[in-house]
Amino acid sequence: MSIVYIIDDDEQIADMLKFAIEATGLPVVIYTDAYEFCKTSVGQGDIILLDLNMPGFDGVEVIRTLASNKCQAKLVLMSGHDLGVLHSAEKLAQAHSLMVEASLTKPIELKKLRTILSEMAEDVPAAESHTSHMHLLPELHELREAILNKDFVLHFQPQINLSTGRISSAEALVRWEHKERGLIYPDLFIELAERHNLIGNLTEQVLDLAMMQCTKWRQNGLDIPVSVNISSENIKGLYLPEQLMDLLDKYQLPPESLVLEVTESALMGELVTSLDILTRLRMKGLSLSIDDFGTGYSSLSQLHKIPFTELKIDKSFVMSMETDNESRAIVKTCIMLGHELNMKVVAEGVESQWIQDDLLQLGCDVAQGYHISKPMPAHDFYEFCKNHL
Ligand code: G
Numbered sequence: 149m150s151i152v153y154i155i156d157d158d159e160q161i162a163d164m165l166k167f168a169i170e171a172t173g174l175p176v177v178i179y180t181d182a183y184e185f186c187k188t189s190v191g192q193g194d195i196i197l198l199d200l201n202m203p204g205f206d207g208v209e210v211i212r213t214l215a216s217n218k219c220q221a222k223l224v225l226m227s228g229h230d231l232g233v234l235h236s237a238e239k240l241a242q243a244h245s246l247m248v249e250a251s252l253t254k255p256i257e258l259k260k261l262r263t264i265l266s267e268m269a270e271d272v273p274a275a276e277s278h279t280s281h282m283h284l285l286p287e288l289h290e291l292r293e294a295i296l297n298k299d300f301v302l303h304f305q306p307q308i309n310l311s312t313g314r315i316s317s318a319e320a321l322v323r324w325e326h327k328e329r330g331l332i333y334p335d336l337f338i339e340l341a342e343r344h345n346l347i348g349n350l351t352e353q354v355l356d357l358a359m360m361q362c363t364k365w366r367q368n369g370l371d372i373p374v375s376v377n378i379s380s381e382n383i384k385g386l387y388l389p390e391q392l393m394d395l396l397d398k399y400q401l402p403p404e405s406l407v408l409e410v411t412e413s414a415l416m417g418e419l420v421t422s423l424d425i426l427t428r429l430r431m432k433g434l435s436l437s438i439d440d441f442g443t444g445y446s447s448l449s450q451l452h453k454i455p456f457t458e459l460k461i462d463k464s465f466v467m468s469m470e471t472d473n474e475s476r477a478i479v480k481t482c483i484m485l486g487h488e489l490n491m492k493v494v495a496e497g498v499e500s501q502w503i504q505d506d507l508l509q510l511g512c513d514v515a516q517g518y519h520i521s522k523p524m525p526a527h528d529f530y531e532f533c534k535n536h537l
């Protein structure tokens with residue numbers, strides 16, 4: 149069973165937490181001296197409730213020590229400071245590959261804490277769950293076969309124009325139709341494809357499927373652009389602009405039909421080559437979108453150098469903007485930045501009407517998210533649009 153360690157210099161708080169946690173049946177050990185705690189060996193599956201602000205050895209020093217011990221326990225951070233401190237401590241711990249399961253501001257809501265702990269304690273046998281997860285990863289030879297057999301389909305997620313409420317475009321998201329396992333999501337195979345030089349071929353199939361679908365919709369009166377996600381490997385091939393023009397030619401589509409989504413981190417590698425290719429794509433009239441904006445490493449000057457037409461604010465900020473003022477401030481700033489640079493601003497991760505309304509207030513152009521619709525097969529997408537145009 150997991151042990152819960154409480155590291156807090158305030159004895160009264162530590163006792164109160166202990167009392168609340170023991171009610172869940174989990175054993176609890178208190179350390180009011182963080183330095184002493186760092187001498188104990190914490191097991192995989194254990195849970196550490198760590199107060200950040202302690203006199204002497206503080207929470208950040210504990211994080212550093214846990215990281216150098218390659219600690220596999222789950223962390224819950226607590227702080228009486230503002231959310232900013234919690235956020236940066238969380239980021240720091242994650243950068244050290246520690247598992248941060250939750251961050252709580254003091255005073256701690258005991259009910260919330262108990263819920264979090266019981267959820268965490270359930271999946272305790274970490275070694276086992278790890279192996280079963282590994283089992284889910286497809287094998288390289290399966291992926292090679294799938295690419296040869298073209299076993300991929302696209303799902304489409306609608307994007308709406310916030311001021312009119314109308315559907316303005318679709319993001320294409322690839323899924324692998326596996327004979328035994330059913331649909332496999334891209335998180336499980338894109339990286340594999342990238343590592344083994346298969347992403348070029350896979351992206352070619354995705355682009356072809358996307359443009360074929362776009363043509364079919366246009367023939368049925370639905371004229372919207374389709375966005376496709378592009379990997380860093382894809383923007384290193386100097387012939388990409390020509391290939392894309394051939395593809396548009398094949399389907400008799402104007403360049404406005406295709407939007408390429410590139411993540412910030414994809415641009416990091418060979419910036420000069422990417423810049424060459426992306427500039428030529430823009431010259432040919434394709435739209436370029438910077439995806440997951442805010443999570444990558446691009447400096448503002450890169451944003452300025454590359455001729456993006458669209459900025460997609462990462463869903464992590466949008467999803468939390470209702471409850472987290474700092475996230476909202478980031479979203480607001482991204483909207484202003486995007487507009488200053490003449491870009492269309494898209495918010496992804498819109499999960500509630502409140503967020504949708506707030507984004508409209510903030511001047512955001514386009515929204516995408518589960519509140520509007522999850523990604524869906526092409527036919528369902530078409531039906532959805534008929535009801536929403
Ligand atoms: O659809 P889903 O939420 O499972 O997508 C997970 C991730 O996979 C997203 O980051 C998305 O950008 C990425 N992804 C989806 N389809 C493609 C694709 O065709 N090519 C690449 N490179 N990434 C994709």
Ligand code: G
Pocket residue numbers: 305321377439440463467496497498499516517518519523
């Ligand atoms: O990394 P990229 O931006 O391409 O990721 C797109 C993916 O994000 C989609 O495949 C979709 O499954 C997911 N997504 C879209 N909207 C939402 C949302 O409102 N909430 C969550 N949690 N995920 C979303």
Ligand code: MN
Pocket residue numbers: 319377409439
């Ligand atoms: Mn995307």
